[in-house]
Amino acid sequence: MSKYVPKLSDLKKEFDEKPSVLKGNYSVQEWWDIPVEFRDGNWCFPGKPEVLEDLGFANPRKWAATDENWQLPAGWQKTISDGLQSRLKKYRSLKLFLDSCVRCGACADKCHFFLGTGDPKNMPVVRAELLRSVYRHDFPLVEKILKGFSGSRKLTEAVIKEWHMYFHQCTECRRCSVFCPFGIDTAEITMMVRELLNLIGVNNNWILAPVSNCNRTGNHLGIEPHTFVQNINSLVEDIEDLTGVAVEPTFNRKGAEVLFITPSGDVFGDPGVYTMMGYLLLFHHIGLDYTISTYASEGGNFGMFTSNDMMKKLNAKMYHEAKRLGVKWILGGECGHMWRVVHQYMNTMNGPADFLEVPVSPITGTRFSNAAATKMVHIAEFTADLIHHKKLKLDPKRNDHLRTTFHDSCNVARGMGMFEEPRHILRNVCNTFHEMPEDTIREKTFCCGSGSGLNAEENMENRMRGGFPRANAVKQVKDRHKVNSLVTICAIDRASLPPLMNYWNPGVSVYGLHELVGNALIMQGEKKRTEDLRENPMAGFEDGGDDEE
Amino acid sequence: MNTVLAKFLESNKKAILQQWLDCALALFPEKMGYSTPVAMVLSGALEKILSGLGKSENDCQEALDDVTRILAVQNFPPSKALSIFLEPKLILRDIMMKTTVAGTLTQEVQEAFNSRFDRLTLEAFDSYMRHREKIYQLKVEEGSRRMYMALRRTEA
Amino acid sequence: MKKVLMPLVMVAVLALVPFLGVQYAGLSYLFGVIIPYTAIVVLLAGFLLRLVDWLRRPVPFRIPTTCGQEKSLEWIKYDRFESPHRFWEAAARVLSEVFLFRSLFRNTKAELHKDSNLAYGSHKWLWLGGLAFHWSLLIIVLRHSRFFFVMVPGFTEFLDHADGFLDVTLPTFYITNAVVLAAITFLVFRRLNDAKMRLISLQTDYFPLFLIAAIVVVGILMRYLTRLDIMPVKDQMLRLVNFSFDDPGEIGTLFYVHLFLVSVLAIYFPFSKLMHAGAIFLSPTRNLCNNSREKRHVNPWNASIKFKTYSEYEDNYRDKMKKANLPIEKQ
Incomplete structure (x- = not known):
């Protein structure tokens, strides 16, 4: 043996003394x-x-x-x-x-x-x-x-x-x-x-600051009423630029049939705003008589991550506003924990909502008897019903640049049990949809790792660790089916999955379900559409040129 | 040298890999189980690195990234994380001591192996740092995503 | 491994107590009459108290864990048992947990597949072991009913035949005896074998396993090895059932060990994790219907809170709202 190689006895001694992990002594x-x-x-x-x-x-x-x-x-x-x-x-x-x-x-x-x-x-x-x-x-x-x-x-x-x-x-x-x-x-x-x-x-400040904001301004991000309206109006302008169609949302309008409430992330953050554009296009497409409130401008409820009393306090605004505006029922946007609150807590905490009517879709006439008491319908239930009754003009080819998979959000999956509606919609608005492995979806879905108010920036490493099982499952469909789009129906997902994907699976983008609906909708009087709501070129619709990003 | 090393690695691959994976998993608080996603990714990547070693054109960048991507977000310091790239040298010595004279490698080959791993450690360090930087980049991006509409307005 | 040895020693000591007591101190009245009566009183009263203690606490919210499609649109098939909509569906869900360990059946374990893709494969050993353990215990307990009736009831006879169909020994060999021992061995072994399980297991997890194992072993010894005369045993059990405080007759010491260990188990039951036997029926994530949007669930203590009303909001932002052309209530 050369002089560079230590003697066997030395190594053995080192091995014995070093608190080596190989010896398996970590379980004492x-x-x-x-x-x-x-x-x-x-x-x-x-x-x-x-x-x-x-x-x-x-x-x-x-x-x-x-x-x-x-x-x-x-x-x-x-x-x-x-x-x-x-x-x-x-x-x-x-x-x-x-x-x-x-x-x-x-x-x-x-x-x-x-x-x-x-x-x-x-x-x-x-x-x-x-x-x-x-x-x-x-x-x-x-x-x-x-x-x-x-x-x-x-x-x-x-x-x-x-x-x-x-x-x-x-x-x-x-x-x-x-x-x-x-x-x-x-x-x-x-x-x-x-x-x-x-x-x-x-x-945790990441939880308490939104709670305080929501209490003060009506939403987690602390957006004041005029800014809230301004934001949505700029999305309206974007929609007109992209499609040539002028959608006309109304705010705090009394006597509307439906009050629409969605997480404020959809009004403010990327990629949530594209989902918001999807909603606006959909409502315009079917001519829904709806209004958006600047007071009940938050679907999410970080009170849930604080205390049940705080959850109740923040949630109370929904019924309070629905009553004031005199709407018939409430329609809720895509969100995870918001729907846990609405589905399992709202009516118990702040009901009964006698001043509302059992929700009926004005387009299909479907009576949502599963929401007969709470009187709030999930947008995916609403849209799935529209598609089922063939009330939407859709061109799924417009999403051909997206190869999708679907992430079940924890709260919607295990606190509500909604699995089929979003899948029904997804299958009708795009042509390529691949499920992740069986034990990582539906009721066994893996969390994004940032739910319940943990998506603070300073917590990034933790979030990357916690989201690893989800990312790993996405990687499998990415490798096997070239999936490049992770579709979800949760606002926290839309905020937290982009960094998760960017870290573990670069090349996979995160989409809200109704963003894809918005892409696929054939609007009356629209101009030729070559770009999706993100202003990315659609495959097969470009005026020549590469369809890759 | 390459053929000798390749042959040696081929015949001892299983043992080396097992020990190496054990070292990697033992970095985690209560030794990470084999049947976890982390263990699966690590074992795949370490195997790729090892089997790439004997070959002359060795590009194990992707596998190296897979390993450091996991290590860079863990709750232990870089020195501990990257220590797993020092382990193969010890494992090799260990195996050499146990095998017969006929099975041993010449000093030259051993040194080649060691220096290859030295280089790999440095490459791993680069890769680790890239992922650390990515984390900070993600924080910045997330901040601007969150303020997307506000930023748009100020730009306009 | 202190936490494994301690319970083992405890069970050994507990087994020794009646042996010494009866064999050398002649305390057969204590071990044959007083302690069994105490044990049964403690078990019944304790179990009842614990149940009442749980039941008197309200269920403020309807929080089923939905493991299947909710009932929503008519053309979407909903999962009756994983997302129950009617009472009987929720009842079936709970009973399937009780009798079939449905949730354990779902158990998965991550594994690497041939195509080097990670999958979470089904992992049913715990389900199988748990099921074997609980079912054989139930059958064994029911079989013992032959000691409590003058005339052996029909179902006991039936169980006896079914359980002893492998008629290979004399007296008849019961399959459940073997199964329960095998299951206990498995359940102990898995707690020792896996690092995760070693870490989460407490003394109170090993103790009942060892105790039940000891009861079974002593029972088997009585039946097959010492060939205990069962007539005096039956006499004594019938006396107990008839609330008699008479002296027990001449019975082998092993019987007292068996009876004492059973008494210990009965006394231990209501104060320990063994109460999961009652809790499983009450779990609000399993026994409630997933119909909270259809039917209002009432919280008896619904906290009264003060929230920020619209008019307060408008007061704060009136000018800004006017500028944004938002309708307002007060000028």
Whole structure:
């Protein structure tokens, strides 16, 4: 052997001494012994003091998760403990989900954050145990006597830090709850813990700032009424430039038949605005009598990621405005968590909506009996019905430059159960549609990794990790079927999937479903269309030239 | 030299790959399982890198990107992330020590292998940095996407 | 592995207690009468209390996890059991969880396919193991009903025959005995074998598995090895069923071990994760219909909140709204 190669004995010694990963000695630790480390890219900035003051939330101060001292308010343990007690009284779900887990592990590898990070505390079962261990310590009977036996621990500041980290690495997507034999829903636990954390001022600015904006101006982005109108009017101009058709949306108009509400991202952000153009074209195409409100100008509801009371407060505007305007029913745009709120919470929280009528499509006459009480219809249900009754003039060839796949948004999938309507629309507005692998779509869909208010820029690395399983599934259809367009019906997806695709699968663009509808619609009196709503050339419609971007 | 190395790699590929993959997976908090998307991508990419090594024209840029794309967003420092490109050298020594004299490589070939991996480590560093920069670029882009209409108005 | 050894030691000690107590201290009355009565009272009262404790808490929101197409437009087929619309559909959903472990059946595991594409393949071992474990336990418990009736009921006879159709030993070999032991071995093994499972398992997860294993093993020993005379056992069980506090007759010590371990299980039941047996019926993500937009769900404590009304909004933005030609309520 040469002098460059170390002696066998040296190597052996090094191998024995080095805490090598090959030896598999990483499983001696219990999960509660693994320290929590806040690093750049794995936490969101905390709520700004002025935002907290505006909302009347506890403990406004300047702090950061990386601080040693989090400046928790005096008596915070009692606040948490009392808060948990009162929530256990109010929610059977919480009590049941804390009591009934058998740690069978069926959920363990279902979480996109666990799959993307390998961090054991991202297994849904452990995420819930973070709370359960404290709950067992404080509450039930024998477990108190047999502490080591049932894995209980005291509520300390370290536990709060752990909660902050891991309950902000859960997107409330409910995928684990599909696989749990008892239907334990980690989203429910995350919602409760976030409520508790807000009681002591441990929070996330990316969630609280939109909440405060929404409360003040009517929408998350804080757009004031005149700007809101201005934005939509410039989209109207774009539409006229592209199609030669002048669409005429109205605002805050009393006596309209339908109130249309969509997430404000569709009015402000790219690529949401193209979806908005799609809606406007559709409504013009069928001559819908609708209006848009600048007061209830937000479909989304970041209150849901804060507390149930805040969810209710922000949601209340929808019915309030529908009543004031005297519309017959409400039509809702493409959004994920907005539809969880509308479908499962709105009528319970802010109903009954007696002042509205059971929604009936004025074009097809279809009565939406599934929305008979809440009186709000999803745009995909509405459009699917129009297509089914052949009320739309569509040219799917206009989307031939797009080879699509469809991303089921978590909340629409597992909190509402809408799978077929968007697919029916997609198949009718484009010619190339390929599904991602079976276990990554429909009720088993993978989250974008940025839901539930985690799509802060400073959280980018975390989001890329959490979104990896989704991106990986897209990559498969990209490789196999040359898919270049990821179609979705969620505003958070439209904001967060572009960077995710750009990082993992460059070349795949993100589209809202109704953007494709807008492309395909043959409008009355339109001029020759050569470009899609993004002003990209359509394949086969150009005046000669390359159809590639 | 290439043929000798290629032959050696071919006959020991499975063992090297297994150990190398184990090192990569063990970077993650609680060793990433084999049946995870991360493990799948890593194992595919590492294999491509390894099988490209013996060949004279070796272009494993894509595979290298696949590996560093995952590493660049993880919760551990670059030094730890890129350490996996140092491991093959140790693995090779390890295997050499266990094999018979007939199976060993000449010092020349070993050094060729090592220097190839040194170069690969530097290439991986480039690739890693590209992905880090991409992250910052994404942040900027996302900011402007979010403010799309406002920016448009100010431009107009 | 403290968390595996501790429960093992606990079960061993628990098994030793009645053995010593009956064999050397002559405490057959304690172990044959007092403890079984206590155990049954604790089990029934505890189980009931826990159920009541859950039931008295409200279900404020209708939050089913929808695992299939909702009922919407008429021409779209909806998934009755994964997205139930009527009560009986939701009931069927819950029962399919109880009897068939439907959700566990969905279990997947990521795997690499030949075309080097990642797929999440079906992974049914946990489902199979869990199903085998629970069903054999149920059959074994039902089989034991022969000890509680003077005349052996018909269904017990039937179960007995079905379970013992592999008539290879004397006394008859029961398939469920083998299945339950195999299933327990599998369930323990999977907790030890996989790094993830090792990490999430607590002592309270191993303890009931070991306890049930011990009960089964002692039962098998009684039946096949020591060939315990079952007539006095049946006499004693009949006495217990008839609320008699008479002294138990002369019965082999192993029986007391078996009975004591069963009593421990009964007492442990209501205070532990074993209550999942009751919880599974109540889970709001499974037992509610997905019809919240069709029928209003009422929250008994619906919090009263103050939201920002339109008129407050208009007051804030009146001038700007006027400029944008938006209709306003007040000039």
